[in-house]
Amino acid sequence: MIQTIDLRGRTLSPAELLAAVPRSLTDVSAAMDVAAELIEDVRARGGAALYDQAERLDRVRPDHIRVPASHLTEALAQLTPEVRSAIDETIRRVRRASEAQVPPLRTTTIADGARITQRWQPIDRVGLYVPGGKAVYPSSVVMNVVPAQVAGVAHIALASPPQSHFGGRVHPTILAVAALLGVDEVYAMGGAGAVGAFAYGVADLGLDPVQLVTGPGNVYVAAAKRLVRGQTGIDAEAGPTDILVIADSGANPEFVAADLVSQAEHDELAAAVLVTDSVALAQNVEARLRELAASTTHSERVTAALSGPQSALVLVDDLAAAAAFSNAFGPEHLEIQTGDTDAVLANIRNAGAIFVGPHSPVSLGDYSAGSNHVLPTGGQSRFSSGLGAYTFLRPQQVVHYDKNALREVAGNIAALSDAEALPAHGDAVRARFAGE
Incomplete structure (x- = not known):
């Protein structure tokens, strides 16, 4: 066997x-043409394309792409005590582990009057994808949402395919976990079209573009992530x-x-x-x-x-x-x-x-x-890492020099700018000492 x-x-x-x-x-590249067509369809026709794609690919036409608040409330009310208890404990553990992944602010003094501060800024808006094909993954809602919240992401949108068994709604357990985590921007959309919708936005649904798309999915989701990279960030091409x-x-x-x-x-x-x-x-x-x-x-x-x-x-x-x-x-x-x-x-x-x-x-x-279960597949752990709070953070260096500190390196800047045939760089420093 x-x-x-x-x-x-x-x-x-x-x-x-x-x-x-x-x-x-x-091979992800074999799915690129299909994924590209689905993405372009969403860009051209917006919500109408997502409805049509759901009917064709998910075998159901949802009543709503943007999930009404009432669906979230109903799903949470129907969650069994056993499952809710398990999810609550999973949230607690993932939140605690994720909090350890946020680096502290750190300032380095380079010289008198010269300092660089390393800070980590959260991405403002993210799109989190939760698959819904052969299995249902409410745990993936936790694994995507909790580290984003810990990182300080202000706006979280979540997408999962509509389910024919539930009349075109997102699976109720996924909706319940989203509600439990306070995520109210949820979309019944799946596959490459969902990734394209996140990357480019869908005006007629009030879906604004995101800065990062995360979450696992099938080969078409992986292909779509590869296609939108550059328009938006991605965590990895999960397969x-x-x-x-x-x-x-x-x-x-x-x-x-x-x-x-x-x-x-x-x-x-x-x-x-x-x-x-x-x-x-x-x-x-x-x-x-x-x-x-x-x-x-x-x-x-x-x-x-x-x-x-x-x-x-x-x-x-x-x-x-x-x-x-x-x-x-x-x-x-x-x-x-x-x-x-x-x-x-x-x-x-x-x-x-x-x-x-x-x-x-x-x-x-x-x-x-x-720990987080959204991890690099297909050998990608050789060059990438799993999802964590750090995924939703961007390191930034904040540079602060006073006049004396700048004077100390002015000659070095002039020498290097001349060596690179970029004399205006050196002139920008000299201008600060004109007349001295």
Whole structure:
């Protein structure tokens, strides 16, 4: 069912490691043309395009794109006590973890009368996307909204696809969590069209353009984010989820297999990878995967994900080689289930979120750890990070020099401006000392 990649006895270069990494055949660029058409349609026809796209792609024509306040109130009133309690606790934990991500104001004195202050300013307006395809993600509302609020974002808009099972409304649990968090600007729109609406605005809906679009989504959402980047900021081109587990002979194969299946149930394109130096563990995990895939609720989806080219059992010589492979893979979720977790962790550079030990499964991070589950997928953790309060903050340097401090470097400025053939730069400084 799941392929085995045997890298034992081989010394691989960084390029060879990258080539050995299992990946989905999905290519974001293949969705670009469709995403571009949907975005241009929204730019040209505004709300009418969003209604038509919902009818065609979501199989329902909503009564409203902008969700009425009454829908939010009704949804919150219908939220079960058990789910509300779980969401309240998740909000509390994510808020506490997010607060630690806001850097303090810091002033550095360069010389007498010369100082630079590093400050972090929140983005004024953001658009948060919450998917609603194969599953419903009220937890993603928390993961998007809470860090934005902690960062001090003044205006938050949220979009999620209309649901045919709910008469074209956004899923009520998503609406309830939005209401619980005080978000009242919610739109029943999905996919590339929603990203385009956020980026360019929709005047007839009263939807103003945003400065940043965040949140996970399918390949068309990822393509749309790539297309609007520059018009607005994006967090990352999120695609199908992935998990990589580094485990040794002491790991519990039941735990490892269960965690691989937990991510495989998201999507047929989800990647589930075990990297181990133990053949026995790999064999035991493979046997357990067959059993779990056959019995789990989303059996067909899980089997497809585990059988795909993006999933694998990878055999390596030792845990140092396992860490090197993981760094090349750049997992969204990395689990370390080894005897000496600190030694493995010391060699890890690239990962969206890291779950250490047998009792820190990815499911914990998806819901209740306090960490954020909006993370870079498809190897993007090699160059980007997960969502956090810092995502919604921009560092700014505030420079303040008095006259004497400027005089001290005036000669240096003149010399460098002349060397670059930009003499007016030096003249701008000399003007401040004319007549002296």
